[in-house]
Amino acid sequence: MKNRAAVYPVIMAGGSGTRFWPLSRHLFPKQLLRIIGDETLIQQTMRRVVHGAPAQQVLISTNPAQAESIRIQLVEWKDEIKDNFVLEPEGRNTAPAIALAALELVRRDPDAVMLVVPADHIVKGQKEFDAAVKLAAELAGQGYLVTFGIKPIRPETGYGYIKPNKRITVGKQGKLKGHPVSRFVEKPNAVKAAQYVKAKDYYWNSGMFVWRAATILEEIRHHQPALFKGIERIRELMQAGGMRGAIDEEYKKLAPVSVDTGVMERSTKSAVVPVAFEWSDVGSWGSLDEVAPKDKAGNIVGGRVVDLGSRRSVVYGDRRVVATIGLTDMVVVDTPDATLVCPKDRAQDVKKVVDILKQQGAPEHLEHVTVHRPWGSYTILEEGDGYKVKRVTVKPGGRLSLQMHHRRSEHWVVIAGTARVTRGDDVFDLQVGQSTAIPVETRHRLENFGQETLHIIEVQNGPYLGEDDIVRFKDEYGRTAHG
Amino acid sequence: MKNRAAVYPVIMAGGSGTRFWPLSRHLFPKQLLRIIGDETLIQQTMRRVVHGAPAQQVLISTNPAQAESIRIQLVEWKDEIKDNFVLEPEGRNTAPAIALAALELVRRDPDAVMLVVPADHIVKGQKEFDAAVKLAAELAGQGYLVTFGIKPIRPETGYGYIKPNKRITVGKQGKLKGHPVSRFVEKPNAVKAAQYVKAKDYYWNSGMFVWRAATILEEIRHHQPALFKGIERIRELMQAGGMRGAIDEEYKKLAPVSVDTGVMERSTKSAVVPVAFEWSDVGSWGSLDEVAPKDKAGNIVGGRVVDLGSRRSVVYGDRRVVATIGLTDMVVVDTPDATLVCPKDRAQDVKKVVDILKQQGAPEHLEHVTVHRPWGSYTILEEGDGYKVKRVTVKPGGRLSLQMHHRRSEHWVVIAGTARVTRGDDVFDLQVGQSTAIPVETRHRLENFGQETLHIIEVQNGPYLGEDDIVRFKDEYGRTAHG
Structure with a gap:
């Protein structure tokens, strides 16, 4: 039996901090928040991946502005991850960041298998997660680009959907199976999404991937040749100790491409493992419902809140008093320098508020007090x-x-x-x-x-x-x- | 023609600061707020009454804790009103405060006519106000206890209603007439209130009164003998330079009685002058609609607010950012140490929030930062x-x-x-x-x-x-x- 290739978790930690504003900020994105439980999302993510891989094999993909906050939160592993930060000058979607991390990994270990995980998602079920990674790593060894398929629980129109070709099983581990991808559908309309949920033959794309670093680089080179050349140039500049300005210039030239649409959907090597763990990308204040504990009236409450009869609302305070009376399906988030009030079903529009603050040059989009x-x-x-x-x-x-x-x-x-x-x-x-x-x-x-x-x-x-x-x-x- | 008796305005300025929390506080009640216009309510009230009477004839009825803030706001008249503060140790409703002011006035001028005005109401129409005071003072000279009747514009259940006996006219000035009161109805139910508004034979009791100081004292003595004796004792203690503690003790023994139910409704001398000026007691955040300027979507907005598509809402901020999205008929009030969020039709429950904070010993009910x-x-x-x-x-x-x-x-x-x-x-x-x-x-x-x-x-x-x-x-x- 040949030695299994080592798995290198790559934590994608470059959030923009808009969705959970005002609790998140550009320099303090969602991954750094204690959304649920005692640890922040990135701490939970780190703990999840080091369950199956040594901490010194974990890479952190982020940007220079956020790196320090991440180091502070991951202080428990500070020595192991000291040299494992792969820094992008600015966010250009997932493909460039993944390419940069893959280049670093093949330098360290030509056989490296990458486990790409977003830093700011919630996963429940360590055993199920470990099992999924194990099967996916095996498929990666066979040359597949593997994604984890999440069983949809609502007709969400903001996600990508994946249809496995279930007639073919490319790998198996207990009840878990891997299949080639038969179809990707990015952000379907509400009717389609409802059909997918009902038909039970589509899965949500979780944004987690497993592949050999060498395979993904080859696929990026094939499907995104311009991006690949750019990343190679940047890598050379970095290794030659190039000037920050020159690297930033090159980076700005890259087209922002997501690895989903830019590579996975084009590749013949895409596979999917429908998984058994619970997952949420906690994409907005409204989505907290799925994951956070609620009181009897369905409220999610934190901080110094005085409430009279609200229902199904999210009320986050801090040291200041927040008084709420008779709210239904509302979101109220109070921080030392900014307050948000909106109905749950408008919570995704908080991004627009952040854009306005950014245009105004207001510091409240950027960082906390x-x-x-x-x-x-x-x-x-x-x-x-x-x-x-x-x-x-x-x-x-x-x-x-x-x-x-x-x-x-x-x-x-x-x-x-x-x-x-x-x-x-x-x-x-x-x-x-x-x-x-x-x-x-x-x-x-x-x-x-x-x-x-x-x-x-x-x-x-x-x-x-x-x-x-x-x-x-x-x-x-x-x-x-x-x- | 005999000399008309001098009119002494008495500004009732002892609010509890609960209705406009968190903008109002126990030590910073509504009268001190700039609810509408460039001046605070008490400044507007002072300016209104000094239009018809010298400032040195204006008494301020309040309590020791609020007196300093009032002096600061009325600094324009500081020399004239220096010795005109009538201080109650604590609020015991309107009758004791009015009795105390009346005792002071008869001491100064046995013929004094009192014009009692709350410090925290909004009145539009100086000319109409002056005319009403003039007619009322004339009736007061005839021995009437005169109240101003406001034409009701909605079936409000929180006010008192007054029915004039229009068959009898006890005084007249241009279009204005005074009538004996035929009936008082305190806080009718919604059905009754709607009937009153429709029938046009009832008026709102505005809480403003005109009478001879000697007359009201006589009526208090007659209808509230225990209260009268208590106030006389307190007055004696005060004039003898009595100890604060002893005066406070006596004051605590007084039953809290309103001049409306305790005197006006029992007296045979009550009269009403239906007035032509606009009036609002701005009794809650919801009532701002009547008096404050609104934007196209019906919102009343102040401070650093970023709004996306809200309608008919009240959003008050300050230096902090307040972001509101898609609100309808809501109230959001943000202050440096406390935030309120509630639907407009629950705004009266803010009192309950203040009670809770008081029970908790939280400083946010008491004063501002x-x-x-x-x-x-x-x-x-x-x-x-x-x-x-x-x-x-x-x-x-x-x-x-x-x-x-x-x-x-x-x-x-x-x-x-x-x-x-x-x-x-x-x-x-x-x-x-x-x-x-x-x-x-x-x-x-x-x-x-x-x-x-x-x-x-x-x-x-x-x-x-x-x-x-x-x-x-x-x-x-x-x-x-x-x-």
Whole structure:
């Protein structure tokens, strides 16, 4: 019996953060949210794939802006995945990202089998998931491009549907079977979708794939030759340590192509394994119904909510009070800087709201007032003309970089814990109620050597208060920009 | 022709702040809100009554907790009304408050005619208002207790209805006539209310009254003897400079009686003047429809709102983003620390929400994060265990009291303007970007001698951070407690 080829999970983690706005943001997309359970979606995804593969075989496909937040959330595996981030300068749909990851994998292991999983889906049933991956990997070894087929539970018009050719079974494992794909249908109309659900001969395309890295590259080269050449050029630039600008330029030239329509639907090698696990892509606030626990009236409620008689509604609050009275099938999501109110069946239009905010240049589409960093986090309490007030939290042992700002001074007041402060040539400790001022262009550092979490209030003054006004001299976390 | 008796407007300004929560609060009731137009309701009310009477004849009936906010809003008349506040220790409905004001008025002028007006109603038509007051004052001179009858425009079940005896006209002024009251009906059912509106022989009771102070006291003595005795005792205690505690005790013993049911409905002297001005008591978020300007889709919108296709809805935001999609007949009100979402026809239930918050001891029923003071205002940016962060705004020429705190230290960072700081024996100026620390139990003062508004960030540290930890040594505004 020949050795089975190693499976390399590739977590696709480059969401745009629009569907779950205002809880998600461009720099804090759905995968980073605790939608259900104690862990975020990407943490759940990581835990799911490392059940069947060593963590050092897991690649993370994302972009530079989101990588740091992902590293923070996957800190449990930080050493294993340290060098496993495949970064796209910007999202160009799935095919380019998958090609880039596949190129990296064949470099590491010419026989590598890739398991592509979105970072922000919910899967219930680890055993069933493992079994599906095992069968799919076997089919991948035979040269198939394998997708997982989910049994449809409603006539959803937003998904792709797959019809297996059930007369042919290309692989089998217990009750699980693999079949060649007979037909793909992308986003059918409501009538068609209802027929598919009724006929029970179509499956939802889950966006999870298993194939040999070498096979998918070959298929991309065949069906998307321009894309393939572009990716090869980019790969060469990256390996030669090319300038960021040049790589970004090349990337921008790529046509955004999805691996479904660009490759799977064109290939003769597509196969599908109808799976037994429960799945949801939690595509909108309205879809939470499928996966989140509800109260007796059918409400999904979190945070400081005072409700009188609402039904079947989603109400998410935080520290602020949210009072809801007599709502039916509504979504109310309240965050420190933005609130959304809409009927459940209009929840997909939140994307349009995000587009409007983006056009307005409003920061509320981009990130939260609380931003996580390797050393802790900061929360913007208020921003105004010439000043910014932050609460900065530093974990025990956390150290901000030794840094300097050209255009702002800072005042620090300790409100909990003990701060070790470097200011110019001085190093001193500040206790609760003590403070210091950091003038413009003065080297400084904030560290927490204590056992307790350090909290300070920082007041910034200056004509320009962007996070990019920073010169780093030393950093514990290997960063070259951003505080 | 004998001299007409002087008219003394009495503004009833003791709202509970529940109906317009979260925009109104217990310490910031509806009268202090800019519901419509550039002025708040109490400012509009003051302007309306001083059109026909000198400002020094206007009494303000309120409670100690709300008096300061009212003085700040009526600053235009601050000298005239300085000694005209009649303070109730706590609200006991309208009869005790009116009795207290009437006792003060007969002391000033035995012939005084009182014009009682709620501080938080909307009236359109100054000329029509003035004419109604003029006729009513004439009737008051004849010994009548006069109320203004509003032509009903909908079958409202929450109001009192008045039927005039139109066969008898007790006074006349142009088209306006006064009639004896034939019948009062308090809060009729929907069927009755609809009949009244249709029959055109009933009027809404507007809660505005005109009578001689001596007459109403006599009628209270007659119909509410226990209340009258209680008020006389309280009045004596007040004039003797009695202890606050003793007065409060007496006040608590009073039965809460409304002047409508307790006096007007029992008196043989009640008269009504059907009036020509437009009136609304803006009793709930839903009632804004009657008075506020609407967009094409019938929405009443304020603040940073991004809306997609809502209709006939009320959406009030502030600095935070509020995104609304496809709402119909809904109310969404967003404030820095609390958000309300409900259908318009449930808006009256916001009172129940406020009751729940009160039971929970939640600060969000009590006051806003921004609190106005004679010298400017402060906004709580964040409160946590052992610390509080405020932005403090001081008007040009504004001076906080020379004060000291027993249990907290403070740090001040100037973010705009120039601060004159007194700290212990030192007096010095701080410019933008400069800071100082005020240790526990150190006398200090913050002043703005500049032309520009001063803004500072204040970080408080200490085991107790209540506003009542203050010792005042000197105060420009005659206050003895609270910063």
